Amino acid sequence: MIFIPRQESFQCGHCGADVQPLKKGSCRNHCPQCLYSKHVDEVGPGDRASICHGLMEPIGIEQKGQEFMICHRCTTCGILRRNKSAPDDDGDTMIRVMQEQTGGITTSDHRSWGS
């Protein structure tokens, strides 16, 4: 059985934490401690086609059924993205982002990936 890992560990560009890939479940693309992500995908998750590589700041949390989506904005190019939160994301950080969330974000500003 051949397993091609799509997930790699990376170092968080914001808090410096070593972020390990999730053992199972969805693709991890953000830091579980500070929720920052990196702008590496251009068209869809995992394509790694972006040349931006800017830091993606968590600017809001949205609830979608049982799941939480983290809204990220690239601090370099300003693109908005939504990503599924991971089970081990830091709860306190999630709450803090929720509280800091401004009302200025509308769903039409996002490009939603799947689901």
Ligand SMILES: [Zn+2]
């Ligand atoms: Zn971090």
Ligand SMILES: [Zn+2]
């Ligand atoms: Zn960017």
